[in-house]
Amino acid sequence: MTVLAASGRVWQRNFLVYRRLWHRSIAFGFLQPVLFLTAMGIGVGALMSNQDLSAFGGVPYIDWLGPGLLSAMAMQTATFESTYPIMNKIMWGRNYEAMLSTPLTTRNIVLGELFWVAFRIGTLATVFLVVLFAFGIVRSPAAILAIPVAVLVGAAFSSCLVSFTATQRNDVGFSALFRFVINPLFLFSGTFFPLSNLPDQVEWVAWLTPLFHGVQLIRGLVLDNLDWMAAPIHLAYLGVMLAIGVSLADRNLRRRMTG
Amino acid sequence: MTDQTSLVHARGLTKRYANGFTAVDAVDFDVRPGKAFGFLGPNGAGKTSTMRMIACSSPVTEGTLSVIGMDPRTQAREIKARLGVVPQIDNLDTELTVRENLEMYARYFDIPREVFGKRADELLEFVQLSERAKDQVEPLSGGMKRRLTIARALINEPELVILDEPTTGLDPQARHLLWERLYQLKRRGATLIITTHYMDEAEQLCDHLVVMDKAKIVAEGSPRQLIDQHATREVLELRFTDAVRDSLDGKLDGLADRVETLPDRLLLYTADGERALEQVHQRQIPVESALVRRSSLEDVFLRLTGRSLIE
Numbered sequence: 342m343t344v345l346a347a348s349g350r351v352w353q354r355n356f357l358v359y360r361r362l363w364h365r366s367i368a369f370g371f372l373q374p375v376l377f378l379t380a381m382g383i384g385v386g387a388l389m390s391n392q393d394l395s396a397f398g399g400v401p402y403i404d405w406l407g408p409g410l411l412s413a414m415a416m417q418t419a420t421f422e423s424t425y426p427i428m429n430k431i432m433w434g435r436n437y438e439a440m441l442s443t444p445l446t447t448r449n450i451v452l453g454e455l456f457w458v459a460f461r462i463g464t465l466a467t468v469f470l471v472v473l474f475a476f477g478i479v480r481s482p483a484a485i486l487a488i489p490v491a492v493l494v495g496a497a498f499s500s501c502l503v504s505f506t507a508t509q510r511n512d513v514g515f516s517a518l519f520r521f522v523i524n525p526l527f528l529f530s531g532t533f534f535p536l537s538n539l540p541d542q543v544e545w546v547a548w549l550t551p552l553f554h555g556v557q558l559i560r561g562l563v564l565d566n567l568d569w570m571a572a573p574i575h576l577a578y579l580g581v582m583l584a585i586g587v588s589l590a591d592r593n594l595r596r597r598m599t600g
Numbered sequence: 601m602t603d604q605t606s607l608v609h610a611r612g613l614t615k616r617y618a619n620g621f622t623a624v625d626a627v628d629f630d631v632r633p634g635k636a637f638g639f640l641g642p643n644g645a646g647k648t649s650t651m652r653m654i655a656c657s658s659p660v661t662e663g664t665l666s667v668i669g670m671d672p673r674t675q676a677r678e679i680k681a682r683l684g685v686v687p688q689i690d691n692l693d694t695e696l697t698v699r700e701n702l703e704m705y706a707r708y709f710d711i712p713r714e715v716f717g718k719r720a721d722e723l724l725e726f727v728q729l730s731e732r733a734k735d736q737v738e739p740l741s742g743g744m745k746r747r748l749t750i751a752r753a754l755i756n757e758p759e760l761v762i763l764d765e766p767t768t769g770l771d772p773q774a775r776h777l778l779w780e781r782l783y784q785l786k787r788r789g790a791t792l793i794i795t796t797h798y799m800d801e802a803e804q805l806c807d808h809l810v811v812m813d814k815a816k817i818v819a820e821g822s823p824r825q826l827i828d829q830h831a832t833r834e835v836l837e838l839r840f841t842d843a844v845r846d847s848l849d850g851k852l853d854g855l856a857d858r859v860e861t862l863p864d865r866l867l868l869y870t871a872d873g874e875r876a877l878e879q880v881h882q883r884q885i886p887v888e889s890a891l892v893r894r895s896s897l898e899d900v901f902l903r904l905t906g907r908s909l910i911e
Contacts, residue, residue: 342710
């Protein structure tokens, strides 16, 4: 069995469970962006309609916000899928122990779970993009590329989060993770307001954080104003994060499962 | 003894954990094909650590170990493909149905669909769960879950089945059903390795036993051999009131080959328990209750370690 086929089996197990819930998941996938865009975009956006929109690249606030939310959704889905469910398979339900009694390896598990997150985010990003289209936000056919970029953002986050989860003995660490890592990233990665509004001293910090790069890429693709000089940097950042995440996740999970 | 005749071959096998604790200390054993091999010992004796090394889920610290003629250090995947593992704590997929559990496991072993379907039906039949094939796993009883775990472990038609405390936590009826199924499995020619801290389980199921205590093997043989070697044919169990017991002091001398003092009773090891009891009465020692029984592995264990199996 090749690495790909073996990892595919781990993906398949998750799909078997998901089969019973997919319609619900897709429904939530629609509801989430519709609610956010209505409340934040139309509601908050209305307050800004008479303001100078140059900070948003000259587009209405709702248009500027939409693609940012898509990117944030990728991070949040990855976070959800890579914490409790993984912890459950490590220690509460012991699914990995069962898998590791077969020819599957920890690497197969890590890659299989990553394929799974990629699939989940791929479907949710597609739904999200349809919503953006319905709201008249999509400016270019290149917007379709926002789907693979969202998958990359999710996979990069997921790999690092799985490597973190593999080191945890209980779920206490997760609330710290949500509060001190995921939420600040959600708020300060240029999703809700342009980072140029921040003081110059902290603006550069955004460049160090992963979600920022995802937001820049996806917004550029959807609004058809991508900075082609910066794009390779954004992609490289996420690619390197993914590579480091995968190798750490494999190492940590192997240490955890074999002693 | 060569590797060809033993399915598992261990010499000086040692497991030391990162914190310095030695769980298995230089043990030697051979598991013969077609036999049920048991590790008997109290909790913490090193049984599970030994099993985990055989199952390639825990690296060998020192010594040699070969499983089905292969080295767990370098051929873990090949070995696992030919093993069936029944863990101590159930790790079924509770989000899937009974049959899906088998189906998914078959996929992990890369068993083709057309082969798997027939095999799953047979296995569900074998563990008497055909009726529950489409049910969720969660509401099943403990005994049913165990049986499903065993069916799952057989999906790859393993040459060697490893069962870690297969009946711990089950009620007597469920245990007997499970023993009966394992006995059938043995009759079909499977090689079993079983750990247990129940002597009745070891006596029922195992052809050959090693007794483990504090990371070492302290005795080895068939259940009958162990009893013959380390215990007398019969045991007289005596209970006294505290007052009588405190004043016994030598009054039982010469009645038995050996006397073990337990917190609640005295065990007199002798070839003829009834005769010993008669003599106790003749000496006019007031007995609260008396029981004559055959020696068991429990007595062997007590003799070898000075402690009871289940504390």
